[in-house]
Amino acid sequence: MTAAILAEGVRRDFGAVSGLGPLDLTIDDGEFVCVVGPSGCGKSTFLRIVAGILRPTAGEVTIATRGDGKVPLSMVFQDHGIYPWKTVEQNVRFALEVNGFGRAEARQRTDHWLGQLGLAEFRKAYPSTLSGGMRQRVGIARAFALDPEILLMDEPFAALDAQLRQVLQEELLGLWQRDRRTVVFVTHSLEEAILLGDRVVVMSARPGRVVRSTEVPFERPRAAAVRDSAAFADLKAQLWDCLRHEVDAYLATVSGGTDA
Numbered sequence: 001m002t003a004a005i006l007a008e009g010v011r012r013d014f015g016a017v018s019g020l021g022p023l024d025l026t027i028d029d030g031e032f033v034c035v036v037g038p039s040g041c042g043k044s045t046f047l048r049i050v051a052g053i054l055r056p057t058a059g060e061v062t063i064a065t066r067g068d069g070k071v072p073l074s075m076v077f078q079d080h081g082i083y084p085w086k087t088v089e090q091n092v093r094f095a096l097e098v099n100g101f102g103r104a105e106a107r108q109r110t111d112h113w114l115g116q117l118g119l120a121e122f123r124k125a126y127p128s129t130l131s132g133g134m135r136q137r138v139g140i141a142r143a144f145a146l147d148p149e150i151l152l153m154d155e156p157f158a159a160l161d162a163q164l165r166q167v168l169q170e171e172l173l174g175l176w177q178r179d180r181r182t183v184v185f186v187t188h189s190l191e192e193a194i195l196l197g198d199r200v201v202v203m204s205a206r207p208g209r210v211v212r213s214t215e216v217p218f219e220r221p222r223a224a225a226v227r228d229s230a231a232f233a234d235l236k237a238q239l240w241d242c243l244r245h246e247v248d249a250y251l252a253t254v255s256g257g258t259d260a
């Protein structure tokens with residue numbers, strides 16, 4: 001299998017602060033990888049480097065796509081990343097049109113995804129009039145509508161209520177099972193990571209490196225009920241053992257006030 005994303009020795013410093021790495025990670029074409037790690041370890045920084053919106057201080061990320069989609073790569077940001085001066089509908093349609101979708105297809109995809117995300121009746125609303133969770137749904141609708149070959153998601157469901165989160169997790173699983181796009185999904189929830197991912201990557205405390213990479217053994221298609229199995233609980237406990245060590249390291253730096 002070919003690598004869709006190959007990260008080699010990727011580091012990013014912010015002034016005197018080492019934000020990330022060196023990080024090495026290979027993500028296969030069509031693989032769904034979930035990334036967990038303590039707060040501030042560099043998860044968003046890594047995604048932004050993969051997305052090409054931030055340069056690494058050292059190292060390299062190589063992206064290889066199949067070329068069978070109109071959009072090679074798209075990202076759902078933690079802070080929504082939507083335009084405040086465009087309506088909900090315009091935010092989604094504009095992204096499609098600038099990425100080469102014709103007007104009719106852009107309209108059809110916009111309608112479909114606004115409907116899927118419960119935003120149809122808010123299509124004419126401006127983002128400032130929406131709740132944080134709704135703004136996040138606009139960002140998700142836009143990314144899903146683009147159907148990119150590589151989808152980068154930075155805690156996309158964190159601001160949503162539990163029910164909507166579950167609906168969208170299942171929607172994302174369904175989409176992925178149909179098209180096998182490459183997905184890199186950052187989350188604070190181990191449960192979400194195990195439910196969705198082919199693999200869970202645990203990052204160290206800042207500057208984040210990969211400390212564990214574990215295949216998720218549950219068969220696809222996967223439903224939310226897999227969460228109730230003993231094997232799920234067991235895997236979650238194993239990953240938490242590893243993650244807790246890194247969270248403790250992070251807490252020690254915060255309470256010690258060190259910056260190294």
Ligand SMILES: Nc1ncnc2c1ncn2[C@@H]1O[C@H](COP(=O)(O)OP(=O)(O)OP(=O)(O)O)[C@@H](O)[C@H]1O
Nearest residue numbers: 014017018019038039040041042043044045046206
């Ligand atoms: N523009 C910036 N200027 C200065 N420091 C930055 C900048 N962006 C990120 N950092 C620092 O780099 C480190 C990694 O940040 P990043 O946001 O990637 O972490 P994260 O793992 O995504 O955090 P969280 O889980 O809290 O969202 C943090 O210590 C952060 O403060």
